[in-house]
Amino acid sequence: MSSAPLLELSGVDLSYGPYRALFGVSFTVSARAAVALVGSNGSGKTSVARVVSGLVRARAGSIRFDGRDVTRWPAWRIARAGLVHVPEGRSVLGSLTVEENLLLGLEGLAGRHGGAGALERAYSMFPRLSDRRRQLAGTLSGGEQRMLALGRAVAVPEQLLVVDELSLGLSPTVVDEIFSGLREILASGTSLLVIEQHVERVLALAERVVVLAHGRVAGEGPAGELAGVLSSLRPSPGRPEPPTSAAGGGLA
Template sequence: MALLEIKNLEVYYGVIQALKGISFEVNDGEIVTLIGANGAGKTTTMQAIMGLVPVKSGTITFDGKDITHLPGHKVVGLGLAQVPEGRRVFQELSVQDNLLLGAYLRKDKAGIESDMELIFDRFPRLKERRNQISGTLSGGEQQMLAMGRAMMTKPRILMLDEPSMGLSPILVDQVFSIITDWHKDGVTVLLVEQNAGKSLVISDRAYVLENGRIALSGTGAELMASEEVKKAYLGG
């Protein structure tokens, strides 16, 4: 059974239909990518899953439980975490406070401490700056912080919305290698990217989103070989 299953999802912004009935699934242990151009509905899909935008029709099921109309703060408690588009780190709060906010729903003090140490081992820059106001971090550091914050929720599925946006090529490689490492540690990943090449390489499966509809789907390798995808998203 799929860990996350989206069926005929429709979302409207006023009279404008952003999602026109999309269906896809993410199985336990997979890395799945949604690719698509600006305005295709990728971010809307992510927000709908997290209960941040109202769903008009269709269903979202997580681990057999219907979460379609569950408010966002409850969705997090079930084990879904999201690194939002543009990172949205709390700029006025310290690095440590940002990470502790990721652990807001957790009660296991010792576990929170040790997970924070794991994040700091992974991102030594964040450790050096743990008491610094997050707004003073560089874009790359803020991306690391946003990812660390999401991991502090102890997610079963980690969703990342354009994690490579605005980063230098070296940092982009770093972001993708962290995602694959965490995936090896047992986290299921749903990725939204415009950087189709890099994300398809690490993906088990992928879907192409066009104008609020799923236009294509297949394994990462299949889509990389597809002429349509090459032309539209891989610059060839």
């Protein structure tokens, strides 16, 4: 069981101009595993997603993916190697239909994995998309747009999917659909790095958790242990709240 990790960050520093966002961030994601990346707003989660997918450059440290040093690789090359990033917010093309958006994601890959099968994979994961295949993506609801962004990323099986706050602002039923999609992706053999505000849901999916605080890894461990700590901190009805200082401002 000592196989090399699929993704490995070692001492990664990141700056945006004079602003330092990440300080010596190190953690790993194993093959066929899900890791949750949690932390309060501004703690650096999106910055980690951007740096591993090559959208921003690490100032120091290294990133290895699938046995290769990808620290200086451009984003397109990292994506082609099998690391797919679904960014924060809406990332679909509103003036194209659902199916055109999916096909765009498949362009250039059809020969590799089979275009029609890939479309069906996205539709079977999210049947709502199938019902709306000719609808303009810009007229989809927020949740449906998030499903389309995920569907585009998973139409073709890849090695690692990095998803950033897919469920932000969505109703519980839509979040359920998105998480069942993520579970299917994991079961199909793709590893996941999941950034989420819905900590409890992500803890049910991921086996390991990395906690970020102020651009640093503040803690790391099995999801089961963190779930226990969180539930002991959460006030239950009729029980007094624990002292706020003990919680350290929430999660991180």
